[in-house]
Amino acid sequence: MATVTTEGTVGLGLRRVSASKAPDQNIKKSDQLAILVDISSCIGCKACEAACAQWHDLKPPLHTEEKLFTGYQSGPGLAPNLFMYMRFQEVEMDKGLVWAITKYQCMHCADPGCLKACPSPGAIIQYTNGIVDFDHSKCIGCKFCLSGCPFDVPRYDANNKPWKCNFCVDRVSNGLEPMCVKTCPTNALHFGTKEEMLIRANKLLEGLKKRGFDKAAVYDPPGVGGTGYIYLLPHGDKPEIYGLPKEASISPLVSLWKGPVKLIGSIVLWGTLLGAFLQLILFGPIKVGKKEKKEG
Amino acid sequence: MEDVKRLEEIEVERFSRFDRFVHWLTAVPFVYLFLSGLGMYSSKFSWLLPFLGGREFSPWLHKWAGVVFAIGVFLMFIRWAKDFMLDSDDIQWLSNVKHYIKGEEEKLPEAGKYNAGQKVFGWLVFIGGAVFLITGIVMWFPESFTPAIVRLSILLHEIAFIVVGAGFIVHVYMGTIGVPGSLSSMITGKVSALWAMAHHPKWFRQIMGR
Numbered sequence: 036m037a038t039v040t041t042e043g044t045v046g047l048g049l050r051r052v053s054a055s056k057a058p059d060q061n062i063k064k065s066d067q068l069a070i071l072v073d074i075s076s077c078i079g080c081k082a083c084e085a086a087c088a089q090w091h092d093l094k095p096p097l098h099t100e101e102k103l104f105t106g107y108q109s110g111p112g113l114a115p116n117l118f119m120y121m122r123f124q125e126v127e128m129d130k131g132l133v134w135a136i137t138k139y140q141c142m143h144c145a146d147p148g149c150l151k152a153c154p155s156p157g158a159i160i161q162y163t164n165g166i167v168d169f170d171h172s173k174c175i176g177c178k179f180c181l182s183g184c185p186f187d188v189p190r191y192d193a194n195n196k197p198w199k200c201n202f203c204v205d206r207v208s209n210g211l212e213p214m215c216v217k218t219c220p221t222n223a224l225h226f227g228t229k230e231e232m233l234i235r236a237n238k239l240l241e242g243l244k245k246r247g248f249d250k251a252a253v254y255d256p257p258g259v260g261g262t263g264y265i266y267l268l269p270h271g272d273k274p275e276i277y278g279l280p281k282e283a284s285i286s287p288l289v290s291l292w293k294g295p296v297k298l299i300g301s302i303v304l305w306g307t308l309l310g311a312f313l314q315l316i317l318f319g320p321i322k323v324g325k326k327e328k329k330e331g
Numbered sequence: 332m333e334d335v336k337r338l339e340e341i342e343v344e345r346f347s348r349f350d351r352f353v354h355w356l357t358a359v360p361f362v363y364l365f366l367s368g369l370g371m372y373s374s375k376f377s378w379l380l381p382f383l384g385g386r387e388f389s390p391w392l393h394k395w396a397g398v399v400f401a402i403g404v405f406l407m408f409i410r411w412a413k414d415f416m417l418d419s420d421d422i423q424w425l426s427n428v429k430h431y432i433k434g435e436e437e438k439l440p441e442a443g444k445y446n447a448g449q450k451v452f453g454w455l456v457f458i459g460g461a462v463f464l465i466t467g468i469v470m471w472f473p474e475s476f477t478p479a480i481v482r483l484s485i486l487l488h489e490i491a492f493i494v495v496g497a498g499f500i501v502h503v504y505m506g507t508i509g510v511p512g513s514l515s516s517m518i519t520g521k522v523s524a525l526w527a528m529a530h531h532p533k534w535f536r537q538i539m540g541r
Contacts, residue, residue, distance in 0.1 A: 054374035154371050155386070175380065175390045177371060178473045182482045191474075195387070288482040292489050297373065300493040307497040311504040314432055321434045321510045323529040 051161040053153035065163035067145075067229035068207065070216060071236050072138050073267045074277065075243055075251075076223040079121055079136040083215035083224065084109060087119050087140075090203060090214035113139070115192035118200040119215065126276045133270060137277040138215070138224070140200035141188045142256075143167050143263025148285040151293055152183025165229070165263050166202040185259060185283045202263060229261070236267050243269060258284025341524035343538055345444075345516045353410060354517055357403030357456075360396040364463075365499060367393045368492055397467050404460030411453055414445055421447035436530065444534040452498050459495035462487055 048065065051057050088095050095117040098104040104111055107123035119140030126133045147167045150159040158173040159180065169180075169189075176195035181187075189197035203213035211217070216226040225235055236253045243251040252271020255261045262283075268274060274281050346354070367389040370379035383389040420440040424431075424447035430438040431448065445453070466484035473481040506513045510530070516522045527535040 054377065154374060154377070156374050156377055173386070175371065175386045177390050178470070179485065181473050182478060182485060187478065195391075286478070286482050288479075288486050292482075292486045296486065296489050296493070300372070300489065300496075303493050303497050304500065307500045311501060311509070315504075315508065318433050320508055321431070321436065321505075321530075323512065323523075323526050 048163045049160055050163045050165075051147070051150055052157050053150045053159040054156040060163065063163070067165040068202065068263060069165070069227065069229040069232040070202075070213060070264050071225040071227075071232040071267065072264060073223045073225065073236075073239055074135075074137065075239070075248070075267060075269050076221050077136050077138070078221055078223075079107070079123065079134075080220065081109065081121050082218045082220060083138060084120055086214045086218035087200070088117070090206070091118060093117065113188060113190050113199075115190045115198040117190075118198065122278045124276055124278065126273075128270065133276065135270070135276040135278075137266070137279065138264075139278060140264070141167065141202075142186050142259070142283075143200075143202055144185075144283075145260030145262065146285065148183035148185050148259065148289060149180035149189060150183070151285060152179040152289050154179060162204070164207070166204050166207065167263075168201045168204055169197055169199070171196045183285060183289050185280060185285060229263070229265075232265060236265055239267050243267070254279055256280075256283035258282055335525060338525040338528060339523050342521040343524050343527055344520055345522045345527070346520045348520070350410065351517060351520055353403060353406045357400055357407055360400040360403065361499065363396045364393060364400055365496060367396075369496075372489060372492060394467070394471050397463065401460060401464040404456060404464075407453075408457050408460075411445075412457065415450040415453040417447065417450055421450060424448075425451065441532040442530065442534070443537075444531055446531065452502055455495055455498045459491045459498075462491040463495075466491070 048063075049058055050060060087093075093116045096110055096114050098110060107121075109120055110117065113120060119138060122135075122137040122139045124135040126135055143165060144167065145165060147159070147161055150161055150167060153159045154177060155173055155175045158170055158175070159167065160170060161167050174196055176191075178191060178197075180189045180197055181191075189199050191197050203211070203215075206213060212226040216224040225232060227235075233253070233255070240251055240253055248269045250272040251267070251269050254266035254268050254271065254274055254277075266274075266277070266279065268277060268279075270276060363383065366379055367383050369376045370383065371377075371390060371393070377386075380386045380389045384392060424439050424442070427439055428448065430436070431446075436442075466488040469476050469481055469484035470488060476484075506517065512522055512526045516526075524535065524539065527538070
């Protein structure tokens with residue numbers, strides 16, 4: 036079962052599978068998909084949020100009078116039934132007040148920490164087009180993906196299964212753009228190949244710089260090999276005001292427990308078993324021997 | 332010769348009812364924890380999970396087995412920590428452990444009720460049990476702790492698994508085929524006086540009043 040990724044799964048378009056060897060990619064290559072979030076064009080209307088809930092048939096948590104949540108945001112953060120939400124933050128900057136608005140959801144990392152941390156073969160998959168998805172039928176509910184994720188994205192439901200944005204993989208694989216992109220009224224969301232989106236982002240970046248946002252930058256964190264969601268940030272030197280980590284990467288602790296510690300574990304445990312067996316065949320059980328009987 | 336025959340027939344109590352109960356209260360959950368943990372620790376052993384009740388059920392039961400295990404280890408600690416204190420003889424015993432492996436116990440300092448190896452394994456279980464419990468609680472409720480603490484806990488849980496797991500393999504080997512007579516002592520509570528004299532001479536003299 037550890038070998039979910041036999042040759043057959045390449046046909047399904049998988050690039051990486053949790054707890055399994057990555058399938059060979061030489062037969063067929065796919066373009067990487069990406070969504071560019073142009074923060075400078077976003078008006079914070081939350082249409083993408085509504086469209087997301089509508090397409091995925093979700094009923095995001097309601098905030099009742101008993102559990103009131105105030106502010107511009109629909110809620111405090113992601114939830115198992117809220118795959119994406121708009122983040123609003125007021126920040127005092129040199130040139131005055133900045134209203135940092137961000138669309139927040141799974142980033143679809145090229146090197147996904149959730150997939151790396153997952154111990155269950157096939158529970159997390161990355162398609163060749165870069166989309167990272169969960170397969171609940173193979174999920175054992177250990178919650179390790181929470182530790183792997185550098186962006187604090189997966190959310191567990193009452194059935195002990197994690198949820199997150201799946202890049203509308205059902206729509207995308209049928210030639211449609213993701214629901215949030217389709218809905219965005221200001222063209223703040225662009226969908227296409229990663230290559231195209233980077234070119235477009237850099238063009239928009241030039242324009243932004245001309246308008247006086249000299250610190251503007253494209254957010255495509257290299258620590259996770261780049262992401263499927265890239266952001267054009269007007270205040271690119273401070274991604275944290277948008278709720279995005281400045282240096283996003285998989286924790287070295289995760290790499291440690293998935294790498295060297297596993298190797299040491301195999302050596303120690305198999306070595307111990309071998310040692311016990313060698314003791315048995317070389318010296319034999321430690322019996323109450325004939326010696327005592329003779330002495331007696 | 333007659334003497335030895337007599338000693339072989341004499342039964343002495345090594346483990347009381349409480350001792351045996353506490354041992355198995357810890358051991359039975361541990362076997363489940365070891366196997367289901369192995370299935371979660373290594374993808375090469377994920378096939379174990381369906382045999383332990385299912386891919387979703389076994390990680391769930393792993394947590395509750397852990398609770399029982401922790402209770403068992405706590406009772407063991409109360410019962411045996413005093414007996415497992417190491418003395419200078421034990422240090423000498425450990426540094427010459429090769430004689431024990433070769434079956435030349437007579438070349439080692441005489442053992443009391445527990446030899447130095449057993450004492451070390453006891454501490455491995457006590458300390459490992461505490462690490463398993465604390466990190467296990469963090470892993471059970473990862474949303475209630477900061478990600479750094481959860482990641483560190485998973486790492487420590489794995490290290491404890493490797494160390495205690497290795498000790499467990501040795502313990503099972505010695506308790507069954509490695510040292511004949513050990514398993515029945517943990518089931519019936521009794522060993523022969525000869526067994527006691529051979530493996531635990533100091534304890535033998537104590538109980539025989541010599």
